[in-house]
């Protein structure tokens with residue numbers, strides 16, 4: 001890897017980032033030390049090429065039951081998260097979801113201080129520990145543990161970041177958080193996992209559009225089955241103002257902030273890419289309305305549900321199409337986790 005190529009990669013994946021320390025970290029920590037092979041859905045591994053390592057793509061490194069169980073996340077998403085984490089030199093950081101160790105090494109490059117990273121898979125921790133040693137990231141300690149308990153032997157932390165989708169914030173993270181600390185984590189919200197920030201006073205805010213593989217164990221979000229759905233043929237489409245995928249994500253977030261019937265579905269033929277999923281409002285026992293990029297599609301829904309969803313979409317547009325980070329919430333305790341509730345828009 002030439003310095004030139006690493007710089008080009010760093011410039012590319014941090015294009016939306018203004019924190020110089022984040023940009024510099026991507027230019028100083030070579031991703032190729034952390035990802036040597038990628039794995040397909042059948043578990044077949046192939047050696048990774050320099051072109052693959054230095055593109056802005058998530059790279060799956062482990063698969064379990066046909067689903068990714070560990071990866072190096074998409075670099076531009078990592079950059080966005082690290083900026084929103086507002087890291088400063090000297091900050092002590094806990095990362096939940098070590099994966100390859102690349103993100104922990106980036107954090108250490110920014111803070112120059114101890115980083116503790118935990119992962120539930122022992123072989124993942126062993127590989128990450130070896131990679132961290134290769135780049136000389138001596139201030140990072142990788143621990144094999146369930147992140148639900150945080151890292152009780154190592155706190156307090158100025159920042160806690162999760163790089164795996166979780167159902168809510170476990171109490172241990174607040175116990176281990178410094179009084180002026182901050183948590184940033186992808187937290188279940190209507191079937192997606194946007195990153196939210198949370199402070200010790202239990203105030204939460206949307207921060208980053210994101211999607212993640214889901215955590216194992218007690219951190220696993222409760223309702224996560226992404227069930228398939230088929231539109232009637234021909235579909236009964238009701239047009240709505242068209243949105244690009246980023247704005248669609250913002251609408252999805254906004255609908256889930258207003259209505260707890262929002263869920264994620266795979267819908268045949270709705271999107272160009274087969275892995276793309278749809279925001280759906282489902283009335284238990286009463287059909288669904290699928291929200292597309294430019295239309296609403298009733299699937300066994302009565303006129304009442306359709307009217308409600310049209311009103312919700314209309315309210316979101318009338319509010320100026322708020323983004324993920326325009327929404328604020330409070331965290332309340334339920335079922336072993338602190339959960340975001342009472343979403344409201346604030347300037």
Ligand SMILES: C[S@@+](CC[C@H](N)C(=O)[O-])C[C@H]1O[C@@H](n2cnc3c(N)ncnc32)[C@H](O)[C@@H]1O
Pocket residue numbers: 069070071072073096097098099100101102103104118119120121124145146147148163164213214215216217218219
């Ligand atoms: C997307 S990867 C993390 C990417 C990583 N930060 C990197 O830089 O490569 C998610 C990781 O979370 C781990 N994980 C899943 N559930 C967990 C849990 N309950 N506690 C800790 N780690 C967990 C997985 O084993 C996986 O390695």
